Amino acid sequence: MIELEKAIEILLENCMEMKREITVSLIDLDGRILSEDIYAKLDNPPFNRSPLDGYSFNHISSKGADENRPIEIKIVGEICAGDYFEKNIEVGECVRIMTGAMIPENCTCVLRQEDIEEKNGNIIVLKELKLYENFCHRGEDIKFGELILKKGTKLNYTHVGILATMGISQVKVFDIPTVGILSTGDELTDISNELKPGKIYDSNLYVIASRIKNLGMNYKIFGSYGDNPEEVKNIIKENIGDVDLFITTGGVSVGKKDILHEVVNLLEGSKLFWKIKIQPGTPVLASKQEGKILLSLSGNPFAALINLELLGRPILSKISRDKEINYRRETATLRGEFLKKSSNRRMLRGVYSDNKEVRIESNHHSSGEVLSTAGINCIIDIQPGTEKLSNGEKVKVILL
Template identity: 30%
Template sequence: MIKISEAINIITKEAKLLEVEKVHILSSLNKILAEDIYSKDNLPSFDKSAMDGYAIKSEDTKNCESKNPVELRIKGIIKAGDYYEEEIKCGEAIKIMTGAAVPRGANAVIEIEKVNTVKDKLILNSVVKKENNIIKMGEEIEIGDLAIQKGKMIRPAEIGLLASLGYKYIHVYKSPVISLIITGDELIEIDEEPFMGKIRNSNEYSLRALIDNLNGKYISLGVVSDDKNILKEKIKYAFENSDIVITSGGASVGDYDFIEDVLKELGADIKFTTISIKPGKPVTFAVYNEKLFFGLPGNPMSIITAFEEFVVPAVNKMMGKNNLVKEEITVVLADDFKGKKGRTKYVYADIIKENGRYYAYNVGSQCSNHLITLSRANGIVIIPADIGSVNKGEILNGKFIFK
């Protein structure tokens, strides 16, 4: 068995950055930008009002105070999207809405709630500073400025910014195509009733959801029976049509576990077959023509753990992300947790922040086929290989899972 950190290092070394593709900005969410984005405009492209109020000349209020109010004549109104053609003169004011263009000659906007009006007269009782409540042209960004740097993950905020700058299409790094091969004669469809010796094919649905969570793409090759020749053809096809191949089950040492034999026959370079982790020990990682292969265990908790810990870093690197693995946090154990020495243990728990610290609560059995435990958890506690059971109050590392 190799250590978890060693396995991740081997995987990320073999994972290669994918090609660039041009996509519509609405298809770029959570992808990594593959180009620098420069502003084609000044934002805003005109001086605009930050408030509902009145556009005025600030010098008209030079000596204004409650005992010496100033009266200005209201000439009209400007709503957002309109433009006032005339130039405002001394002693005049224009009612203006938020986002509307400030008229020529005006250099300040006074909030509507700070003034009084009588018919067409605006009454002010205090000095208004120059540029008050005015967002200046180019204040946000100017033509030619770098707006979004290459390597940035596109979030809803970036999509909004791209739209405001007139970018409809951008270049991003491709998401990997992942082929899924689920092995096992014991598997039936999820809408079938289980009978003696059969179980529903939950692993495929877990893997599809995990890939969707990463913004990846998948090809499902369905359930493959425990037949070496059929498995070989499926894996060969998957290598030809995807960037990553994942199998579920068949990676152990049973009489019907053919993964390692098939990889050798295809000429794949097998890097390792077991990792010192619980759950998720039997993980086979191989490389074939720069395509990555992950033979994951068949137990539901094991396959999800192995995917999050070992597949996710590879996908992140291929998509151009900088943070390949999830950040670890310090957690205080709120309950006792059982374990045995020998392998690093990932114990699923409910991690809650209380009084500035993270506390980990027991959510039930850690048996590797218990999905119900995963559904109750939002993170894991990491128990080192040289430690067995741990007790309430001890401090360990942990991390949140999924998103």
């Protein structure tokens, strides 16, 4: 039996970051991990651009202008956004220009609409403009050849906007990991079947698949199997090559029908560890098969959930190259109390709030109970030897 942190260390040493790459269009990039550096294909803006509505001219045309010595500049055209003005603008000439429009050659400033008076086809300028006043330079945002997005970036809508600005329609990203899921136990019945005496519905299969999907991963459900080591071995062996992580539930303790130990031996893989020092979720078995981790969780619903969160998420974070998938820890103030002594390291259901307080919502803490998991968003991590937890006490929490 090993500490939780040591188990995580072993798992991370035995899994690899995703190497498969796929090409994805811009509209489907949100949340994907970039697998290549992206360099600018052009300048942005791609031309000198007006930041406002007004008139553009060579700043020399306004030299010496003030309220006592107004200067008239002749209007020779108009440019809207998307237009191109071919004529060269001479000193003493100007064009009316709209926000975002391309500034013509030889124009070195823009005077805003509110600051001029128009008269007889001229504008009346009452102040001297500086070189490049109200002037957006070509490439002042992004320069051609500049590194704009690094490999490993988790993409969101802002990155999509940058790529679209560059005229890039698709990029290479790392493929999303796929998790294989299988449950074991003679007592299990699929939810599509009638529940017979002595049987229970298989909830673990659906909880794990739902959580894997919620974390942004793909999954393949291989179904529920009885306590037949040979059959379970065959299913894993036939399918482990098609997934990046294989998760099973049930059959990991010391009972007569805890078959996963035998399954691991039949697969001839390498056992990484069995049992971790937490409660619930102690009997978890980890092994390595064909270069992939086989993570065999407890069959008790809350214990399986604890195992998935504390062990599965760090694996998926590394494989997917997505650091956000891993959980984070906080220190919170307990609102309520837990009077039971924790001889071992104990994990309790909790509800964490933004003011760094945590509540224990239920007195039902059994690893087989499911109703008390509804609405939880954290696990309260109680250290071994803790006599009790009192209201207002500082506790460690793991955010889900």
